[in-house]
Amino acid sequence: MAVKFQAHIALSTVLYLQQHSEDKVEIEGPQRRPTYDNRFSPQSSTSSSAYFLNCECLPISSSKPKQCLIPFRKRNIVKAVAISVAPSPLDNAENRQKLSQEYGFRQIGEPLPDNVTLRDIIDTLPKKVFEIDDMKAWKSVLISITSYALGIFTISKAPWYLLPLAWAWTGTAITGFFVIGHDCAHKSFSRNKLVEDIVGTLAFMPLIYPYEPWRFKHDRHHAKTNMLEEDTAWHPVKKEEFDSSPLLRKAIIYGYGPFRPWMSIAHWLIWHFDLQKFRPSEVTRVKISLTCVFAFMAIGWPLIIYKTGILGWFKFWLMPWLGYHFWMSTFTMVHHTAPHIPFKSSEDWNAAQAQLNGTVHCDYPSWIETLCHDINVHIPHHISSRIPSYNLRAAHESLQENWGKYMNEASWNWRLMKTILTVCHVYNKEQNYVAFDELAPEESQPIEFLKKAMPDYA
Secondary structure (H helix, E strand, O other), rough: OHHHHHHHHHHHHHHHHHOOOOOOOEEOEEOOOOOOOOOOOOOOOHHHHHHOOOOOOEEEEOOOEEEEEOOOOOHHHHHHHOOOOOHHHHHHHHHHHHHHHHOOEEEOOOOOOOOHHHHHHEEEEEHHHHHHHHHHHHHHHHHHHHHHHHHHHHHHHHHHHHHHHHHHHHHHHHHHHHHHHHHHHHOOOOOOOHHHHHHHHHHHHOOOOOOOHHHHHHHHHHOOOOOOOOOOOOOOOOHHHHOOOOOHHHHHHHHHHOOOOOHHHHHHHHHHHOHHHHOHHHHHHHHHHHHHHHHHHHHHHHHHHHHHHHHHHHHHHHHHHHHHHHHHHHHHHHHOOOOOOOOOOOHHHHHHHHHHOOOOOEEHHHHHHHHHHOOOOHHHHOOOOOHHHHHHHHHHHHHHHHHHHHEEEEOOOOHHHHHHHHHHEEEEOOEEEHHHHHHHHHOOHHHHHHHOOOOOOO
């Protein structure tokens, strides 16, 4: 008789749990928190069924939920039924610290809550960081012109074995021209918009960079940062592209591997000279910019060759231009590329998370930051592109005070670059990235070479 009674009780218990396995869950704020009545004592966030298996006792009736008849040993039941769900590695401070060391970061930010908006972040910035100062703007122009002229003079006087140093300086200096045009495109250089368009066009001309086409595409990058299909800057290789043909796969492996610090050249060619990539309302301005660039090529290049010969064109223009593209690729690559930074579909994308969690602040040697007008101080620029380059540091300090725990920060180091070049390759929704050598090990010799050749210290 006792055995039958115990069996009846066990069967009743199972039926009760099945009937109540679909209880309601209340969602509040950025995190989902289960809410139940007094019958239950939740001890785990694993799943709704696990909550019910954690109950201290079963009620006699719904009218008196606190009265208990049959005590339960919840420990044994949870072990038998509960299914653990691994939390995101970024949810845990210890995991973030471990990943920071592994990837070459100083800090990996914790995930930004879903209910925080971009406007919430912007509202914490002091108003002075948005103010345009003509004196500071033209000072940046003077710095770039002077440093570039010094570089050209050094190239003309340097012996052959010092030319790489002269090219490195000049390429960095001419990157400052790009940053000035960058401010003009974002309407953060001058209160006079015509002056901005003229200065921006002139600053881009020595780089053979058409100003208006770049501006249109760059605005899209800010509006769709780290959106898988829509972002026009760096994004992961898609699996179908990687598998489409052996020749393309080999080009992608080299392009996203050893040649990645110059891949902005491919971006420059693909995005800025094809009129079909622009709206009809944009085409007129695009044509004006293209005319200016082609005019520089038609006049400037022959003059350089006439005065210095073909070798002079190589020394005075091509090598500094390649130096500029090294910085263009490196800055933009580091800004948004890391194993823990996801690219998301438009349905899953969150603007505040993409701009704050999905952007990286990286420190470089001070002379580079000076010549490049603090373009590396990039998080505030993605919070609001209306902040002038000379106010980025003040804006960054404000963000650190209010949102510092969510920010990704690093100082340039070999481990950081090695991680990007050897890991951040093909898009994967769960892992963010899958390395080339995991998908095609027999074709990934360039990646294996980088793993062996590049230093691994932060």
